[in-house]
Each structure stands twice: as C-alpha cells, then as structure tokens.
Amino acid sequence: MPDQQSILVLHGPNLNLLGVREPQHYGADTLASINERLVALGQAHGIRVECFQSNREYELIERVHATLTDGTAWIVINPAAFTHTSVALRDAIAGVKKPFVEVHLSNVHAREAFRHHSYFSDLAAGVICGLGARGYEFALQHALAQLQTAS
Numbered sequence: 001m002p003d004q005q006s007i008l009v010l011h012g013p014n015l016n017l018l019g020v021r022e023p024q025h026y027g028a029d030t031l032a033s034i035n036e037r038l039v040a041l042g043q044a045h046g047i048r049v050e051c052f053q054s055n056r057e058y059e060l061i062e063r064v065h066a067t068l069t070d071g072t073a074w075i076v077i078n079p080a081a082f083t084h085t086s087v088a089l090r091d092a093i094a095g096v097k098k099p100f101v102e103v104h105l106s107n108v109h110a111r112e113a114f115r116h117h118s119y120f121s122d123l124a125a126g127v128i129c130g131l132g133a134r135g136y137e138f139a140l141q142h143a144l145a146q147l148q149t150a151s
Contacts, residue, residue: 005073007143009038009136010060011053012080018105027105029133037133038076038140045144057086064092074143075100076136083108083118090119099146101139104129 011031014021019030035051042049050072052063060082067075075098082089083104093100102120107130121127126142128135 005147006048006050006071007042007074007076007140007147008063008067008072009035009049009051009140010063010075010077010079011051012060012078012082013055013057015078015080016053016055027132034133034136038136041137041140042144045148047144047147049140057082057089060089061092064089064096064098067096067098072098073147074098076103076139076143077101077120078103078105078136079118079120083120085119087119090123093120094123099125099143101125101142102127103135103139105132105135106130 015031018034019028031053038051039049052060054060054063064075066072075093077093077100079086079089079102083102100123102118102124104127108118109129118127125146126139128139131138
C-alpha cells in the first residue's frame with residue numbers, strides 16, 4: 001500500500017465533452033482544466049489527487065475497487081448519467097467503504113424529473129450540485145479538511 005494518502009476524483013460518462021457539451025448546463029471549463037485545478041489544490045495541501053474519467057461503467061467500477069489497495073482515502077465522484085441508473089457503481093462505492101462527496105455541475109433538481117433521483121446520495125458524506133466546476137473544488141476542499149482533521 002502506498003505511503004501517501006490520496007483522493008480519487010471520478011468523472012462519469014460524457015464529462016470528457018465538457019467545454020463543448022451543453023455549456024448552458026455544464027459551463028465552459030474543460031475536463032482537463034478542472035483536473036489541473038484539482039491536482040494543484042491537492043498538491044498545495046500535500047495530498048495526491050488522481051483524476052479518472054470513463055464512459056464505461058465497468059472501468060469506473062474497477063477503479064473504485066482499486067481504492068482498496070492504492071492509498072485512496074476519499075473519493076469525489078460525478079457519476080453523471082450513472083447517477084440515475086447504476087446500481088452496480090453504487091454497490092462498488094458501498095463495498096469499498098470509502099467516504100465520498102457526490103458532485104453535479106448542474107442543478108439536477110431544476111432539470112428533468114429523471115435527474116432528481118440519485119443512487120449515490122444516501123451513501124455520500126455530502127452532495128454538491130448546481131455550482132459548476134467550483135463544486136468539484138468545494139468537494140475536494142471538504143475531503144482535504146477531513147484528512148487533515150484525521151491526521
């Protein structure tokens with residue numbers, strides 16, 4: 001197991017299209033620019049931040065499983081469309097017993113009714129929605145504070 005604790009930021013399907021896809025909902029930031037800010041924020045606190053995006057449910061599940069042995073202490077996750085559909089990803093998160101914050105760029109409660117239900121929220125330490133890319137930063141700041149409090 002690695003010596004340094006880390007925080008995993010998971011991005012679900014279609015988030016690789018940030019900056020192009022529906023900017024009225026998701027903003028103009030690219031995924032690369034969001035990830036750069038998150039990694040820099042972690043470095044400023046002496047914590048490694050790893051960012052992982054996939055459009056494939058099984059790859060996200062495999063990455064969650066890897067947190068059992070890779071030093072991950074917290075997860076920040078935007079399950080994207082899997083929020084409303086993936087019992088399998090929910091079960092993976094529940095199974096590894098890592099604390100996590102759920103993030104959504106848009107205010108899912110101001111959108112279509114099917115977006116109002118999350119398979120993750122009841123397990124999450126917190127849920128942030130509607131604050132755009134800053135929501136990731138707020139989630140990461142919470143995880144960093146929890147790690148600093150615990151040490």
